[in-house]
Amino acid sequence: MDFYGVPIRSRLLIGTAQYPSPAILADAVRAAGSDIVTASLRRESGRLREGQDFWTLIRDLGARVLPNTAGCHSAKEAVTTAQMAREVFGTPWIKLEVIGDADTLQPDVFGLVEAARILTSDGFEVFPYTTTDLVVAERLLGAGCKVLMPWGAPIGTGLGLNDVYALRSLRAHFPDVPLVVDAGIGKPSHAAAAMELGYDAVLLNTAIAKAGDPVAMAGAFAHAIEAGRAGYLAGPIEPRDMAAPSTPVFGRASLA
Amino acid sequence: MKLIVNGSPLEVEASDLAGALAVLDYADAVVATAVNGAFVPAGARPLQTLHDGDRIEIVAPRQGG
Numbered sequence: 380m381d382f383y384g385v386p387i388r389s390r391l392l393i394g395t396a397q398y399p400s401p402a403i404l405a406d407a408v409r410a411a412g413s414d415i416v417t418a419s420l421r422r423e424s425g426r427l428r429e430g431q432d433f434w435t436l437i438r439d440l441g442a443r444v445l446p447n448t449a450g451c452h453s454a455k456e457a458v459t460t461a462q463m464a465r466e467v468f469g470t471p472w473i474k475l476e477v478i479g480d481a482d483t484l485q486p487d488v489f490g491l492v493e494a495a496r497i498l499t500s501d502g503f504e505v506f507p508y509t510t511t512d513l514v515v516a517e518r519l520l521g522a523g524c525k526v527l528m529p530w531g532a533p534i535g536t537g538l539g540l541n542d543v544y545a546l547r548s549l550r551a552h553f554p555d556v557p558l559v560v561d562a563g564i565g566k567p568s569h570a571a572a573a574m575e576l577g578y579d580a581v582l583l584n585t586a587i588a589k590a591g592d593p594v595a596m597a598g599a600f601a602h603a604i605e606a607g608r609a610g611y612l613a614g615p616i617e618p619r620d621m622a623a624p625s626t627p628v629f630g631r632a633s634l635a
Numbered sequence: 636m637k638l639i640v641n642g643s644p645l646e647v648e649a650s651d652l653a654g655a656l657a658v659l660d661y662a663d664a665v666v667a668t669a670v671n672g673a674f675v676p677a678g679a680r681p682l683q684t685l686h687d688g689d690r691i692e693i694v695a696p697r698q699g700g
Binding site: 394395396397398404417418419420421422423424425426428429430431433434437444446447449455456459462463464466467468534562584585 | 641642656659660661664665666667668669672673674676677692693694695696697698699700
């Protein structure tokens with residue numbers, strides 16, 4: 380698997396927010412085996428310089444950084460944030476978020492497509508955080524995106540895969556586009572289910588960071604994603620409504 | 636000069652963005668900047684003249700999902 384020509388080993392991308400401590404964050408990233416971590420840009424105080432320590436921690440992890448535009452509510456804000464992120468993080472990658480609704484954090488797909496078009500034409504490699512809408516996905520690809528990241532459920536809810544049909548449709552329509560389920564994952568089984576649908580990777584944050592034991596949960600997610608991927612590749616059976624005995628009927632003793 | 640730095644009004648003695656960052660103790664920090672909503676690359680900061688009321692955003696890497 381690769382994203383924009385960069386080979387990726389781990390199919391688990393994790394966020395860096397909300398951990399109990401920087402040490403637990405670092406241990407969780409190692410336990411997850413993630414190649415890619417997400418990060419943001421926030422206001423920096425010249426006196427406190429909190430971001431500098433965080434940046435040192437992230438660089439020491441050795442993972443590739445996928446900066447986000449979290450919190451942006453317009454294409455203009457997202458584009459400016461992406462430009463700042465490219466300079467600070469030294470990467471053309473950007474996890475593009477344009478939020479349209481404050482309660483659900485649902486992407487503003489119109490602003491998303493607009494921002495994606497501007498950024499890809501400026502050399503960015505865009506990872507759009509989007510809904511499961513098929514037509515929007517087409518527009519994002521038309522805007523130059525080579526990866527799609529539909530939500531499983533609203534950010535931070537832990538509800539899992541809210542619309543399996545739509546996720547399956549996206550996979551079927553875009554068999555060659557790297558697809559990442561981003562957001563809404565709560566448990567390892569949700570991540571495994573996404574992988575069983577044929578998704579290429581899963582991006583999550585809260586489910587690990589807010590778990591009782593984030594490091595153990597990171598390991599659990601890594602196993603689940605590996606299992607889900609292996610299951611997908613192994614060719615799952617088609618579900619059916621009627622029972623079908625697995626033990627042979629022929630040769631059964633007549634004991635009535 | 637009266638500037639709005641990261642949302643807070645500040646009196647800053649500087650005529651350009653690079654000078655403002657030095658005065659505000661960011662000299663060697665890893666930060667990105669914007670003035671009035673527009674990105675200003677690091678190399679362009681000395682050329683970015685400032686005016687009363689300008690809104691400056693100074694950001695750095697931070698935890699994110």
